[in-house]
Amino acid sequence: MSGPLEQEMRQLLTAAFAPTSLDVVNDSATHRGHTGDDGSGESHFTILIESPQFAGVSRLQRQRLVNAALGDIPGNRVHAVAIKASAPGE
Template sequence: MSSIHALIETTLRDAFAPERLSVLDESAAHAGHAGHSGGGESHFRVRIISSAFAGRSRVDRHRLINAALKPAFEKGVHALAIEAGAPGEAVRW
């Protein structure tokens, strides 16, 4: 596991105590696009299920995750796709 990947996973586990969490490095699929670094770790997809998101809008969930991951953005994350849900919600996984 890479360093930024590990940072994202650890940060989300600590901040949201998720029931399910998947962090995917999709950087290779963005080769040649803006923000892509040759070494990867620039584009990620996060899928997370946490009770912390219950009753919150999609925008609020994304804001919480983006705020928690500020250190990852400071280390070079360019793009983050987020799929966030609360337990019991129908979430495409």
Template sequence: MPATGSLADLIATRLTAALAPTQLDVINDSHHHSGHLGDDGTGESHWTVAIESEAFVGLSRVNRQRLVNNALADLLAGRIHALAIRARAPGE
């Protein structure tokens, strides 16, 4: 899928399609890493995703993170240097 709009929009679109979140926050943390390793100068290299989804019910933290990583695999391979994930099921 070609990138359109900001990377935050693309991350949100991918996660919405894959995990149907009930809550989703995509936070650009890149300004905290300006000039550091992994800063590619785009201002879109370091991210935090806070996501709540029914898809996480009964899954371990590691398996929840795998679902998020799978949804963003090609972006993690190139455009995203670092991704912090806070994944929870509804009611947690």
């Protein structure tokens, strides 16, 4: 079962990119007791997203676009977000 932050991230990314594939993986359990673990169970995530909007866009710019779509979540409400963004066919 996904938590409220995970659901919010899915909604924001779906609205921003109309992805052909989206997986938001909660990695928080593997970071339990480490720096950034706030005990919420929603402190570390990996985002795997595929969208036509990433075609012809550099890896760095893709990261920036995803972070911008997530607003204040990365670095404020979530300690760490790993992003793997691709265009279809990559």
